[in-house]
Each structure stands twice: as structure tokens, then as C-alpha cells.
Amino acid sequence: MRLIKNKEIERDKWVDLLNNSKFSSPFQTYEFYDFYNSIKGLSADVFAIEKDDEYKSLVVVTVQKEKGVKGFFSIRGIIYGGPILGSSDLENLDSLLLGLNQAYKKGIIYIEMRNSFDYGVFNKIFEDNGWIYEKRLNVKLDIKDKTIDAILSKMKYNRRREIKLSYKEGATKRLANNEDEIIILYEILKELYLTRVKLPLPDKSYFLNLYKSDLGKVFVVIHNDTIIGGSFCFFDRNAIYTSYYVGLRNYHRKIFPTHLAIIGVIEFAIKNNLNLVDFMGAGKPNENYGVRDFKLQFGGDLIENGRFQNILNPFMYKTGTLGLKLISKLK
Numbered sequence: 001m002r003l004i005k006n007k008e009i010e011r012d013k014w015v016d017l018l019n020n021s022k023f024s025s026p027f028q029t030y031e032f033y034d035f036y037n038s039i040k041g042l043s044a045d046v047f048a049i050e051k052d053d054e055y056k057s058l059v060v061v062t063v064q065k066e067k068g069v070k071g072f073f074s075i076r077g078i079i080y081g082g083p084i085l086g087s088s089d090l091e092n093l094d095s096l097l098l099g100l101n102q103a104y105k106k107g108i109i110y111i112e113m114r115n116s117f118d119y120g121v122f123n124k125i126f127e128d129n130g131w132i133y134e135k136r137l138n139v140k141l142d143i144k145d146k147t148i149d150a151i152l153s154k155m156k157y158n159r160r161r162e163i164k165l166s167y168k169e170g171a172t173k174r175l176a177n178n179e180d181e182i183i184i185l186y187e188i189l190k191e192l193y194l195t196r197v198k199l200p201l202p203d204k205s206y207f208l209n210l211y212k213s214d215l216g217k218v219f220v221v222i223h224n225d226t227i228i229g230g231s232f233c234f235f236d237r238n239a240i241y242t243s244y245y246v247g248l249r250n251y252h253r254k255i256f257p258t259h260l261a262i263i264g265v266i267e268f269a270i271k272n273n274l275n276l277v278d279f280m281g282a283g284k285p286n287e288n289y290g291v292r293d294f295k296l297q298f299g300g301d302l303i304e305n306g307r308f309q310n311i312l313n314p315f316m317y318k319t320g321t322l323g324l325k326l327i328s329k330l331k
Contacts, residue, residue, distance in 0.1 A: 001051040001092075003099040009046055009058075017048075017055040017084055023117050025081030026215045026234040026241065028060050032080075035213045036062050039206050047099055049092045056092035059083040061100065063108065066200055073320030077104055077111040082119055082305075090125050097129040101312065109316045115305040116241075116278060131308040137282040137292065141266065141300035144275040148267055154299030162256045163263060169223070171255045173264035176218040176230070182211045185220055185230040189246045207232055210243075219264035221247065221257040229257030231265055239276035240269045262298055 011030050018024045026032055036044040048058040065075040077100075085093060104111060113131070116138075123133060143151060152160055176182055186207045193201040210216035210232060217240065221229035229247030233240050242265055247257030269277050279300060283289035296302065311317045 001049060001056075001095060003047060003095060004050055005047050005099075005103070006045055009048055013050075013055045014046075014048070014058060017058055017086055021084045021086055023082055023085050023119075024236065024238065025116050026236040027080035027116075028058065028082075028084045029215060029236065031213060031215045032234070033060050035209055035215070036060075038209050039203065041203065042206070045103070047096060047103070049095050049099075051092070054086075056086050056089060057083055057096045059096060059100070061104075061111065073109075073316075075108050077108050079111065079113040081116040082113055085122075090122065093122055093125050094129065097125065097131070101129060101310065105312050109313045109320055110309060110311045112310075113308040114281075115307060118305055119308075126308050129310070131310045134307045134309060135285050135304060136307045137285060138303045138305055139279040139282045139292065139295040139298075139300040140303050141277040141279070141298060142275070143266065143269050143277060146270065148263075148270055151266055151270075151299060156297050159259065159297045163259050165254045166256050166260055169252060169254045171221060171223040171228070171257065171260055173219055173221045173230075173260040175264075175268070176211060176220050179208055179211065181220055181227060182208055182218060184227045185218065185232075185246070188227070188229065188248060189232075189244055192246050192249075207244075210234075217265075217268060219261055219268070221260045221264070223252070223255060223257075228255070229261045231261040233265055235269075235274070238274060239278050240265055240274055241278045241280050243280060258294075266298070 014030055018029060033044050033046050036042055042062065042064070044060055044062045046058065046060045048055045050056070059079055061077045061079055063075070064078055083093070083096060100111060126133065176185070183204065186204050190201060193199060211218050215234050215236065217233045217235055219231045220227050228251050231245035232243050234243055235241065242262065245258060245261045247261060251257060266277055277300070279295040282292035282295055282302065285304065
């Protein structure tokens with residue numbers, strides 16, 4: 001058994017593991033690894049445990065930090081989806097987690113694993129390697145063998161009414177056709193993040209490269225030949241993930257662009273025989289969260305897959321937390 005990394009990884013073995021794992025997601029594919037490394041200022045690493053000429057476990061780690069002064073306080077590793085595991089062989093996961101700790105103990109402050117699956121059977125292995133579980137919710141919509149009418153029937157009355165009104169007023173949705181449309185949609189999203197969300201947003205190149213990649217789908221909502229909303233998604237053979245979605249606020253009292261952006265995702269999933277729409281995050285239990293309420297109104301189920309976090313540099317973690325709060329207050 002050995003740990004290998006980046007250029008040592010053989011892609012045919014990587015694909016074999018993905019095809020035979022119940023923990024497969026687009027965020028753990030070589031396409032995502034290539035995509036993330038194609039963006040200026042971003043990087044990703046991939047680690048695998050090899051045994052008997054096969055990969056037994058694998059993980060893609062994205063390395064992230066804020067721009068400017070915040071970067072010093074915020075360098076971290078984010079694992080989207082969770083590791084790819086071939087079986088319940090705890091030794092393979094133990095070796096993988098140990099390898100991550102050794103690889104990053106001097107380079108980043110912490111690693112966070114944002115689970116798309118239930119890794120509960122492995123909790124003890126995570127704990128033994130310094131990972132702390134945090135309860136986090138998600139909304140998932142099961143669409144296997146369902147029609148769009150069946151999905152709509154599960155939605156709240158107001159949501160169905162707002163979707164019908166949007167269509168009646170002439171709004172439509174479709175896949176994006178070109179890079180110009182991506183840029184227009186990105187500018188709408190950027191405005192939302194600057195004025196309301198107030199969280200970091202990747203550079204425009206991130207969204208353009210996602211559009212051009214094999215694992216990205218971008219949907220636009222149009223009214224009177226104008227883009228008024230849309231969604232940026234990752235997908236694989238099983239599911240589609242709503243990474244970002246947006247609609248112009250107060251555009252029209254009878255048009256709800258964000259609703260149609262989500263409906264476009266759902267219809268695509270149905271037409272392409274996917275099993276699931278993953279809404280990617282619904283906050284912490286027992287805390288009010290408007291985004292969660294919005295996502296649930298599309299008929300999905302509330303799931304707790306949680307997160308694991310491993311603080312590799314406790315001093316920098318505490319210092320960084322205080323530093324980021326101070327910088328925020330000084331703005």
C-alpha cells in the first residue's frame with residue numbers, strides 16, 4: 001500500500017475507482033482537478049492510496065485563500081463532495097487521511113470536507129486522525145423515474161403559481177449558448193454577492209472555464225431577449241449540483257427568474273436520466289436560514305451529511321478567525 005499524488009496518478013485507475021464507488025461526485029473527477037488548476041490563483045491536489053495495482057481511495061483537495069491581506073489568515077483546503085472510497089476498508093481511508101495531514105501540516109491552516117454523502121460508518125477513523133464532525137444540512141431532490149409534472153406537484157402552491165406566472169409573462173430558460181451569455185450572468189451574480197451575500201466569489205474565468213468543461217452546465221433565464229438570471233452547475237452520470245444560481249431582484253412583479261433557473265436544472269436532470277438534484281448546502285440545524293427555506297420549496301428532502309474539519313495549525317486558525325473579524329469591522 002502506498003500514497004501517491006498529482007502526476008503519479010494514473011487516470012484510468014482513477015476512473016475505475018469512480019465507476020465502482022457509491023461516493024462518486026463530479027468534484028472528485030480528473031475533469032474537476034484539471035478545471036480547478038486551470039483558474040489563475042487557484043490550485044488543487046489529488047491523493048490516492050494504491051494497493052495491488054488498484055486505487056482503493058482517492059481525494060481531490062482544492063487549496064483556497066482570500067485575496068489581499070486576508071490571504072495570510074485564510075489559506076485552507078476544501079474537499080467538495082468527500083473522498084472516493086472503494087469499500088469499507090478502514091485501513092485505506094486511514095492511510096489517506098494520514099497522508100493529507102502530513103502533506104499539509106506546514107502549508108495550510110485547516111482542511112474542510114463538505115460531504116455530499118453519509119460517511120457515518122467512518123467517523124471513528126476521521127476522529128482518530130484529528131477530524132471533527134460538524135452538523136450541516138443539505139437539500140436533495142430525488143428525480144429518478146419522475147416527470148416534471150410529478151416534481152411540480154410536490155412543490156408548495158405559491159412556488160408552482162410563481163413559476164406559472166413567469167411563463168405566462170414570457171420568461172423562458174435554456175442552456176447558455178456562448179461566453180457572452182456567461183459573462184452577463186456572472187455580472188448579475190457578482191452584483192448579488194457584492195450587495196447582499198457579501199462572500200467571496202471566484203473570478204470570471206472560473207465561470208467561463210466551467211462553461212467550457214465537460215462537467216459544467218450553465219442555464220440562463222431570458223425575458224424580452226434579456227438575460228435576467230440563471231444557474232451554474234456541476235454534474236456527472238448520477239446527479240447535478242447547483243453551485244450558484246441568481247435572478248435579478250425586483251425585475252418584474254410576476255416574473256421569478258431564480259425559480260426558472262432551478263426549474264431549468266431539474267428539467268435537464270430529468271431529460272438526461274439523472275437520479276438527483278443536489279442543492280449544495282442548507283446551513284446548520286436549529287438555525288434560521290432563508291436559503292434553506294427557498295431550496296425546500298422545490299420539493300426536496302432535508303439531509304444531514306455534515307462536514308469534517310481538521311485544524312492543522314490551531315494558533316493560525318484562532319489568529320485568522322480574529323484577524324478576519326477585525327478586517328471585516330474595519331471595512
